[in-house]
Amino acid sequence: MPHLLNVWPSVSRQLSSAHRVLLLFDYDGTLTPIVARPEIATLTEETRQRLTTLSRMDRFVVGVVSGRSLADVESLVDVPRVVYAGNHGLEISGGGNDYVHPQAPSYVAELSEITETCEKELAGIPGILVDNKRLTLTVHFRSTPDRYSGQVDAVVVAAAAPYVEVGRMKVTRGKRVVEVRPNLDWDKGKAILKIREDCGDRPLPVFFGDDQTDEDGFSVVQDLGGLAVFIGPPRERTKALHQLESPAEVGQVLALLAGL
Ligand SMILES: [Mg+2]
Numbered sequence: 001m002p003h004l005l006n007v008w009p010s011v012s013r014q015l016s017s018a019h020r021v022l023l024l025f026d027y028d029g030t031l032t033p034i035v036a037r038p039e040i041a042t043l044t045e046e047t048r049q050r051l052t053t054l055s056r057m058d059r060f061v062v063g064v065v066s067g068r069s070l071a072d073v074e075s076l077v078d079v080p081r082v083v084y085a086g087n088h089g090l091e092i093s094g095g096g097n098d099y100v101h102p103q104a105p106s107y108v109a110e111l112s113e114i115t116e117t118c119e120k121e122l123a124g125i126p127g128i129l130v131d132n133k134r135l136t137l138t139v140h141f142r143s144t145p146d147r148y149s150g151q152v153d154a155v156v157v158a159a160a161a162p163y164v165e166v167g168r169m170k171v172t173r174g175k176r177v178v179e180v181r182p183n184l185d186w187d188k189g190k191a192i193l194k195i196r197e198d199c200g201d202r203p204l205p206v207f208f209g210d211d212q213t214d215e216d217g218f219s220v221v222q223d224l225g226g227l228a229v230f231i232g233p234p235r236e237r238t239k240a241l242h243q244l245e246s247p248a249e250v251g252q253v254l255a256l257l258a259g260l
Contacts, residue, residue: 089191
């Protein structure tokens with residue numbers, strides 16, 4: 001699995017020869033390090049500045065594709081001219097996009113019922129954060145002692161079970177999070193396809209991500225001849241063909257891209 005900076009000369013040639021490049025980033029663990037509580041995962045001024053520079057360049061379309069709610073990721077990144085996708089792509093804004101998956105709003109009531117059950121059942125567990133993002137639900141247990149992990153997972157699975165059994169919801173997992181999401185044929189990969197289509201000129205897609213839900217995006221961009229970059233220690237389980245060690249290295253790549 002080549003480290004992106006080690007193969008930068010050939011990658012930069014590939015990017016330079018494309019008429020336009022769609023640069024897409026996950027947020028947590030990709031543009032910012034993963035932190036104990038999601039609200040303190042703020043962008044460094046340097047990263048924001050680099051994203052701003054890239055978003056002003058004609059050769060790039062810049063987007064952030066996150067599991068956070070759209071409003072949350074928009075306010076955290078806060079760079080104009082960027083396309084934002086929230087709730088794993090169920091809502092998209094910017095760059096001419098103003099999109100909510102047509103079926104997603106019909107799940108709001110069920111998600112709030114599941115949220116209530118989770119809050120009640122997890123009340124005694126330290127460090128839990130139950131985050132109802134309206135179109136998806138995330139239970140964070142990063143600040144929870146390890147011995148509770150199994151119990152947290154079981155509670156979320158049980159709370160979602162009645163909805164999973166009838167095909168309405170699905171449970172997915174990431175880094176110290178369990179999520180309940182509408183069982184729609186939609187994910188970060190589908191959102192990336194939509195964002196690219198809306199560009200009108202089929203830019204070359206590049207996607208940086210660090211977690212399980214980013215895998216759908218990795219497949220899509222590689223199928224389109226683009227570049228998928230996994231952030232973290234090299235591993236075999238990812239579909240991405242390239243790797244960077246950390247959000248700090250993503251920052252270095254942002255600077256290199258600005259020089260293209
Ligand atoms: Mg992430």
